[in-house]
Amino acid sequence: MKLTREEVRQVAVLARLALNEEEFNELYGKFNEVLEFVETINNIDTENVEPTYYLMPVQNVWRSDEAHQPLAPEDVFLDAPERDGSFFKVPRIL
Amino acid sequence: MEIFDLTVYQLKEMMEKGTITAREITSVVLARIRQFDADIRAYVTVTEEDALAAAQEVDQRRKDGEKLPPLAGIPLGLKDNICTKGVRTTCSSHMLDNFIPPYNATVVEKLNKCGAVLTGKLNMDEFAMGSTTEFSAFFPTHNPWDLERVPGGSSGGPAAAVAAGEAIYALGSDTGGSARQPASFCGIVGMKPTYGLISRSGVVPFASSLDQVGTLTKDVRDCALVLNAIAGHDPKDNASAAVDIPDYTTFLTGNIKGKKIGVPKEQLGDRLDPRVADVFKKALDKLEELGAVVDECSFPHAASAVPAYHIIAPAEASSNLARFDGVRYGYRAVPDDGKEYDLLEMYMKTRGEGFGPEVKRRIMMGTYVLSSGCYEKFYLKALKVRTLIRNEYQRLFQDYDVLVTPTSPYLPFRLGDEVDDPLELYHSDSYTIPVNMAGLPAISLPCGFAEGLPVGMQLIAPAFAEGRILQVAHAFEQNTPYHQQRPPLKEKKGSES
Numbered sequence: 001m002k003l004t005r006e007e008v009r010q011v012a013v014l015a016r017l018a019l020n021e022e023e024f025n026e027l028y029g030k031f032n033e034v035l036e037f038v039e040t041i042n043n044i045d046t047e048n049v050e051p052t053y054y055l056m057p058v059q060n061v062w063r064s065d066e067a068h069q070p071l072a073p074e075d076v077f078l079d080a081p082e083r084d085g086s087f088f089k090v091p092r093i094l
Numbered sequence: 095m096e097i098f099d100l101t102v103y104q105l106k107e108m109m110e111k112g113t114i115t116a117r118e119i120t121s122v123v124l125a126r127i128r129q130f131d132a133d134i135r136a137y138v139t140v141t142e143e144d145a146l147a148a149a150q151e152v153d154q155r156r157k158d159g160e161k162l163p164p165l166a167g168i169p170l171g172l173k174d175n176i177c178t179k180g181v182r183t184t185c186s187s188h189m190l191d192n193f194i195p196p197y198n199a200t201v202v203e204k205l206n207k208c209g210a211v212l213t214g215k216l217n218m219d220e221f222a223m224g225s226t227t228e229f230s231a232f233f234p235t236h237n238p239w240d241l242e243r244v245p246g247g248s249s250g251g252p253a254a255a256v257a258a259g260e261a262i263y264a265l266g267s268d269t270g271g272s273a274r275q276p277a278s279f280c281g282i283v284g285m286k287p288t289y290g291l292i293s294r295s296g297v298v299p300f301a302s303s304l305d306q307v308g309t310l311t312k313d314v315r316d317c318a319l320v321l322n323a324i325a326g327h328d329p330k331d332n333a334s335a336a337v338d339i340p341d342y343t344t345f346l347t348g349n350i351k352g353k354k355i356g357v358p359k360e361q362l363g364d365r366l367d368p369r370v371a372d373v374f375k376k377a378l379d380k381l382e383e384l385g386a387v388v389d390e391c392s393f394p395h396a397a398s399a400v401p402a403y404h405i406i407a408p409a410e411a412s413s414n415l416a417r418f419d420g421v422r423y424g425y426r427a428v429p430d431d432g433k434e435y436d437l438l439e440m441y442m443k444t445r446g447e448g449f450g451p452e453v454k455r456r457i458m459m460g461t462y463v464l465s466s467g468c469y470e471k472f473y474l475k476a477l478k479v480r481t482l483i484r485n486e487y488q489r490l491f492q493d494y495d496v497l498v499t500p501t502s503p504y505l506p507f508r509l510g511d512e513v514d515d516p517l518e519l520y521h522s523d524s525y526t527i528p529v530n531m532a533g534l535p536a537i538s539l540p541c542g543f544a545e546g547l548p549v550g551m552q553l554i555a556p557a558f559a560e561g562r563i564l565q566v567a568h569a570f571e572q573n574t575p576y577h578q579q580r581p582p583l584k585e586k587k588g589s590e591s
Contacts, residue, residue, distance in 0.1 A: 061332045
């Protein structure tokens with residue numbers, strides 16, 4: 001199975017990746033090459049086999065509801081590209 | 095041997111006897127970095143002043159009569175995906191060029207408590223995606239054994255630094271072989287412990303169901319000492335195991351008589367370089383000579399681990415890397431014409447400009463295999479294949495104490511040779527990937543040389559049986575000279591790289 005250029009462009013939008021034309025061409029070929037390779041697992045018989053989602057037999061890791069010292073606000077905003085007081089600032093949404 | 099060639103254990107003994115100080119050791123390692131790192135390029139960031147200050151503090155504490163842990167005063171490097179408070183942590187990506195973590199990873203906290211001396215942050219494939227360190231967004235790292243060759247990856251910086259004496263030991267991470275394969279390429283010991291043994295809190299995630307912190311050391315005893323310091327339950331990592339941690343040095347008995355060792359024959363197939371096969375066979379003979387019972391066994395699903403991994407790992411990566419959106423930290427794209435992007439444009443440009451080509455390929459693949467209509471055919475199917483792989487290991491460990499394979503089918507590649515062929519690179523990890531798929535512990539240790547290049551052997555054990563592989567690895571090491579060999583480094587005077 002090979003994806004069309006349009007389909008791969010749609011995946012890039014879903015992945016929130018802006019790709020220039022040269023980059024897209026390069027990625028397009030390799031993407032299909034890898035896709036054909038990983039598809040080979042469909043030749044393996046997995047009838048009646050359960051999937052392994054987690055390797056550890058742990059479920060619902062709880063902790064007691066105790067207050068801990070969180071990061072100080074100045075530390076939280078240390079790496080923010082843009083902030084406005086105690087908010088992260090983003091471009092206009094509406 | 096020179097100071098920078100010695101192990102953690104040897105240097106600890108010398109410090110305890112008072113024949114050397116932590117500051118002296120640290121100065122030697124820093125000088126080594128200054129002398130050779132222009133050629134090797136293992137370091138992204140060197141923390142010279144902090145290292146000297148930390149070493150001096152250890153010396154003072156020792157002078158005051160304090161009994162210190164084995165790692166106190168020993169210089170180490172950290173892969174640049176392990177968060178260090180106040181020290182730039184880049185994942186070798188433009189996305190995190192300027193990222194200064196506000197907290198330490200749990201492993202860093204643990205090392206700090208031991209009085210460890212951090213000399214700096216080490217180069218890697220961007221976000222740990224790669225097998226050569228050529229996907230670093232900054233520069234490739236060179237193999238100390240042959241500067242024209244890659245050090246392996248993605249923990250290429252850590253492995254090259256330890257091999258070159260630019261760090262006494264290092265921590266890396268291992269999602270599909272990223273600690274073991276570079277250890278093999280650089281002629282040192284690399285351990286990927288059981289999934290859940292070491293906390294990943296503060297280690298930038300790649301594929302959360304596969305990621306584990308790895309160690310890079312010059313020998314097996316050092317590996318045990320480092321594991322002692324960093325293993326253990328951490329409530330900050332949901333997949334952290336609440337198991338008792340033994341003293342791993344107690345397994346270093348030197349005796350492996352009667353140990354049953356299985357060699358999966360499917361992993362000695364077409365791809366295996368005959369020069370690696372030759373060295374590996376001699377290593378098996380050595381294990382037999384030491385009293386182990388070495389047998390060929392069958393692991394029919396070994397080959398399916400690679401394609402299944404390249405569905406699961408990108409799927410998890412596409413989700414984990416969604417956090418890089420230009421809002422809270424990291425790079426944000428800004429239009430150069432003075433206008434403003436809208437939110438979607440900002441996301442897309444930020445990620446398009448911030449990530450390199452291999453990271454983009456994997457995010458794309460992950461996004462696709464999780465998209466509606468594809469989930470069952472790819473992701474769910476891969477998780478079922480993963481069950482088959484786990485079952486096969488379980489079956490094999492009923493008959494064998496450990497399994498052994500070469501760590502990599504190949505000798506270190508020449509720089510630039512494989513970087514454009516993703517499938518070839520993916521196959522180069524085909525002996526290490528199945529181990530992560532099952533969450534098992536495995537070690538790579540030097541088992542010989544081919545054409546002057548190191549060859550590594552991988553030992554695999556059941557979950558939480560790190561002691562078993564340390565025992566076999568240690569016995570092998572004590573009866574072979576390979577772990578004592580150091581690369582013959584000469585400065586490339588007047589040349590540029």
